[in-house]
Amino acid sequence: MAAEALIVDDAYQRGYADAIADMRKKKRAERQREQAKKARRWYFIKQKAYGLAMLAVTVLAVWATEGDITIAVITVPLGLM
Incomplete structure (x- = not known):
């Protein structure tokens, strides 16, 4: 009888340990998904900030060259991409 109780108790302990390990694994996966989402x-x-900066550089370059918009041929498409 005592041996059966030990077997049941051992099985319970293993099941509990597996459940805890599974929970930790799920938490780690969720944390990684959140980090990937933030990074993206x-x-x-x-x-978007770099694009706006490129457009601002275009405006400043056109102003510095007194209206020559040749530089805008390259910088505007780069800023919009």
């Missing part, structure tokens, strides 16, 4: 969001924010 920051990537696009930076990309």
Whole structure:
């Protein structure tokens, strides 16, 4: 009888340990998904900021060259991409 109780208790302990390990694995995967989501969001924010900066450089270059918009042929498409 005592041996059966030990077997049941051992099985319970293993099941509990597996459940805890599974929970930790799921939390780690969720944390990685959140980090990837944040990284992707920051990537696009930076990309938009660089595009706006390129357009601002275009405006400054046109102003500095007193209206020559030749530089805009290259910088405007780069800024919009």
